[in-house]
Amino acid sequence: MRLIFLTALTMCAFAANSLLTRAAVEGGHLSPAAFAIVRVASGALILAILVAVRGGTLPLLHKSRLTGAVSLTAYVAGFSLAYLTLDAGLGALILFGVTQITMFAHSALTGQTPTSRQLSGAVAAFGGLVLVLWPSGGNVTDPVGAALMVLAGIGWAAYSIAGRTATDPLAATGANFLLCLPLLIAVLLLGGIGLDGDTWGITFAVISGGLMSGLGYALWYNVLRQMQGTTAAVVQLSVPIIAIAAGALMLGETVQPVVIVAAALVVGGIGWAVTAKR
Template identity: 40%
Template sequence: MSLRATVLTLLAMLAFAGNSILCRLALKETAIDPASFTGLRLLSGALTLWFIVRLAKGDSVGKGNWISAFALFAYAAAFSLAYVQLSAATGALLLFGAVQTSMIGYSVARGERLSTMQWLGLALAIGGLIILLLPGLSAPPLDAALAMLGAGVAWGVYSLRGRGTGDATRVTAGNFIRALPFALLLSLFSWQSATLDSMGIIYALASGALASGVGYALWYAALPLLATSAAASVQLTVPVITAIGGIVLINEPLTTALVVASVTILCGIALVVLNNKKTP
């Protein structure tokens, strides 16, 4: 892997982990509500991606579609709602597991054959999610966990719809812009419970502009420089980076259940993506 690819990939993974950390910080440490966080995140992400596309391409965005935009909005809204109660690490692990499992499940449903090792990996990943959700002192609240699993499925749908659609940065910018009316409707629907403060706004804007907008642009710049296997496996670092960030920045505990579930889920998904016969 070249130095440029390494730097772009590292910055993108830090940005993706930063989304979980910023959202959890905002909803735990400030007064901002999930709907307002979602709206500000999507707005700042749309503006940032629009600016990046204009700067790099010199033309209008003009890409994306409404179904993908709704999937993007559903992901962002459920993500924010879940982080009212979930720790940064638990949320990232549930999200990552749901994204990968839903995409793998879609491929199987479409007729793709998995090897024995891939089936074992899928079973491990699902088992890890079950371990994480088992009732006990360290189990996350079920409603929040289900919200994050829903966010993961929505992001899986968004990712599947984005395959082969051309310039990924332009498409993402267009979808962020199209997601704004949905965010506005959510804000209007929940305006009576809306609360804002300066730090919450800053966290939300940073999540949209830096962790989302710049993060996606960096990742799409790195992807052409990576082998498929490297692109798939490097994403396994995001829940790990998030867990470290949660411990250091938010003083979150590292539980035994989280460690066991993390190792099980990440090893399971690694078995699936690294044993893909289509991977060069």
């Protein structure tokens, strides 16, 4: 029961990042650049404290830090900017689908031959993404926002792939967050994006970075030790569903029928693929 509760709490924390970003950015409480910078700074601080409490240090000079910092920058920048126009649930669905399909493609291209079940699941998930991204009369997805979230998904996939070999995921994440900060500032500020906002926006960003990301990752790593890899992959399927439901209930977002169908294809296809024996 305790494991179920902690897992559900972690998935809600991950989905909350979409809600908090959307509420702050689209609501005009904080610019996307300011939100991204405050979020990463808060996350880096919390993770550094957690690592220090354990008596460890942040491995800033590890050979994988450059890949981690660059891919994390792509994810955070794309994620924050995309929520200027995308609904929380739709953004989470695009992010999740692109991340999983990118990781699947990487595995296939690096010698891990997929089974027919994995291929059919990936095709279904990809079809769901095409459905929600394809411009049509009933689809109101903003193309710029969607492209930014696709960038975020590719960035998060690259970050996840690079982090597979980390011996201490919490310390590695803290180091990546810290090194990501100057890159993020350079990318966003040199791009001419302002830092205007109010107290509510800063509060949302601090909660997103420090609580939902920093403590959320720490909790997730603890939960991962107690479950099988396939189970961990399946439970993450709940994140876009939680975000879609919470966006409708808490932010008053309208859930289009095309999003429901796309969610069924993406989540169902990935679920079918990750539960394959191989």
